[in-house]
Amino acid sequence: MYSDTQSTRQKYNRSSKFYNLMEFPIEFLMFKRWRKKLFKMLKCPKVLEVGIGTGKNIKYYPENVWVVGVDLSEGMMAKARPIVLVVTFVSIYFIYFK
Ligand SMILES: C[S@@+](CC[C@H](N)C(=O)[O-])C[C@H]1O[C@@H](n2cnc3c(N)ncnc32)[C@H](O)[C@@H]1O
Numbered sequence: 001m002y003s004d005t006q007s008t009r010q011k012y013n014r015s016s017k018f019y020n021l022m023e024f025p026i027e028f029l030m031f032k033r034w035r036k037k038l039f040k041m042l043k044c045p046k047v048l049e050v051g052i053g054t055g056k057n058i059k060y061y062p063e064n065v066w067v068v069g070v071d072l073s074e075g076m077m078a079k080a081r082p083i084v085l086v087v088t089f090v091s092i093y094f095i096y097f098k
Pocket of ligand 1: 009051052053054055070072073076
């Protein structure tokens with residue numbers, strides 16, 4: 001694996017523990033609104049989300065969308081999985097690559 005990729009993975013694995021907390025202000029003030037707007041426009045039944053992270057987009061997907069989430073940080077994805085259990089109408093498959 002390229003060293004840039006490796007260092008990105010390490011960076012996100014490290015910050016995964018406090019990522020949502022760290023992002024909370026900007027999420028609350030801006031991103032949340034943008035996600036709502038963006039996902040309302042989604043018309044396709046299948047999505048490949050590259051860099052699904054801690055799964056912040058998951059709850060904004062419209063019903064019956066089939067999503068494959070890809071990420072290189074297992075730490076970030078570990079935070080996303082429990083959200084899928086709560087938001088059951090979205091079919092999400094996670095792929096973590098080494
Ligand atoms: C800024 S976070 C965004 C997460 C999420 N999409 C969101 O809206 O909150 C970027 C995510 O992309 C992942 N990532 C970065 N480079 C990647 C790559 N080349 N392939 C897959 N995932 C990658 C990181 O591990 C991280 O979880």
